[in-house]
Amino acid sequence: MTEQDAVRLGVVGLGFMGQTHATNAEELGHEVVAGTDLDPDAREAFAATYDAATYEDVDEMYDAEALDAVAVSTPNAYHESAAVGALERDIDVLCEKPLADTLDSAERIAAAADDSDGFCAVNFHNRFSPAAEMFTGYQSEGRFGKISHVRANYVRSRGIPGVGSWFTDESVSGGGAVVDIGVHAIDFALYLMGYPRVEEVFAVTRSQFGDREDYVDPGDWYDETEDAVFDVEDSATATIRCADDRTISLEVAWAANEPESQEVVARGTDAGARLELGGDELTVFDAGRAGTDHLRESTMSGASLDHAGWEGSAKQFLDAVGGEAPPLNTVDEALTVQRVIDAIYRSADSGSCVSVAPDRA
Incomplete structure (x- = not known):
């Protein structure tokens, strides 16, 4: 996709995380086209909120709609059918964590991604935080050894x-x-x-x-x-x-x-660090010899990110739709987990x- 193109997103599983993905997509300037869920009440609420078509069957949605991408937020046992169905149609996939309910199922999703012109990313959103950004910044400079x-x-x-x-x-x-x-x-x-x-x-x-x-x-x-x-x-x-x-x-x-x-x-x-999942602060621990041997503990508070957490993960995914898989949150990393x-x-x-x-x- 070009920077100006709006991604046409479908959502599979219309509970809390499905609505989160849909809201993030709209706020980032993209179009929520359709959603699917077995629950008729969930479908009705989603259609009213996002002005989107809804379906009970995921394959029916894939066949009926011209989707660029899909967010899979079903219970874990149903990730495979939704993700593989999209990848077989070369639709890019953002899958909720974990990749699947079993290792065999996760491996089948990864294999489908290998065979697809689409890609599969997984929603590990804690990487998108000030603390994580500071850690990886210092890490790239060799601060920690x-x-x-x-x-x-x-x-x-x-x-x-x-x-x-x-x-x-x-x-x-x-x-x-x-x-x-x-x-x-x-x-x-x-x-x-x-x-x-x-x-x-x-x-x-x-x-x-x-x-x-x-x-x-x-x-x-x-x-x-x-x-x-x-x-x-x-x-x-x-x-x-x-x-x-x-x-x-x-x-x-x-x-x-x-x-x-x-x-x-x-x-x-060379140094150690303490941080929290999704946190704003990074504390670095090391030692020095200036004056006398001593231990150092430095706590840094990072500036807020423009797009953090779930929104940061969504932006990375949506920015990559139609092109190469993003470098973070890859299907191979999810398979390792x-x-x-x-x-x-x-x-x-x-x-x-x-x-x-x-x-x-």
């Missing part, structure tokens, strides 16, 4: 999504806290390290809060229904070993008896360290 270890947390004190929703049903979600919020911490840690090859994972998953009758929920996330399904983990701890013995320690929880945290700490050979998720669950099931499925040739 080699990043050898990252400690990544995404912990809620209480924040289990509504029981009875697809988030807590493994057959639709593919997993629990690791798939929902851990995916962000995994991606961001790998991003800060330059996406090294991942070799082994040791992990423990737990389900300690989601099915308790005495569960306390001050934020009112939890909405149990009579036929509620909760067959996923609500927390996980993992150690991830990458090439050259670089490591990631991961803590993920929907619910925990500890303070909430989205803190990420990167340990480099999916391999780590798969290894976390395999390790937790086996009680042992497991090898991570190899990268694509």
Whole structure:
């Protein structure tokens, strides 16, 4: 697309994230042409809000509309059919995280992207923040040396999504806290390290809060229904070993008896850094000899980005539609994250360290 062209966007899955993608597209000067969802109420509301055609069947939408791009924001188990259907028609795809509910499904999406004239990007939006921009800026100058270890947390004190929703049903979600919020911490840690090859994972998953009758929920996330399904983990701890013995320690929880945290700490050979997912501040740690040996801690607050978070991810995608895939949030990066998720669950099931499925040739 040229800079003046408006992208004709279709949206698959018209819940909160589908509406977010549609709103961002309109605010960035593009056209929301159509949407699809199984829920007739969702279709009616979307049509009224965005003046868009709506469909119950995604293939019908693809065949009826001249789309340049599609945002896929269905529950995870349906990413594959929506993304592959678009890619087979050479339509560019922005897929919600994770890439799919299973590794096999994610690999099929990546293969479809390889065979398509369209591309697939994945909505890892935490890269679009002042803290991340400052980190990568200093990193490009060699400020940190080699990043050898990252400690990544995404912990809620209480924040289990509504029981009875697809988030807590493994057959639709593919997993629990690791798939929902851990995916962000995994991606961001790998991003800060330059996406090294991942070799082994040791992990423990737990389900300690989601099915308790005495569960306390001050934020009112939890909405149990009579036929509620909760067959996923609500927390996980993992150690991830990458090439050259670089490591990631991961803590993920929907619910925990500890303070909430989205803190990420990167340990480099020349300096280290602390930042938060989507944050505005970067703290750099190092040492010096001026006057006397000493430790230094410098905290910097970044200027607000013109397009941050979900909007920044959307802009990168929409700017690239009709051309080359954007350099961030690639399908191969998303596939690496999916391999780590798969290894976390395999390790937790086996009680042992497991090898991570190899990268694509």
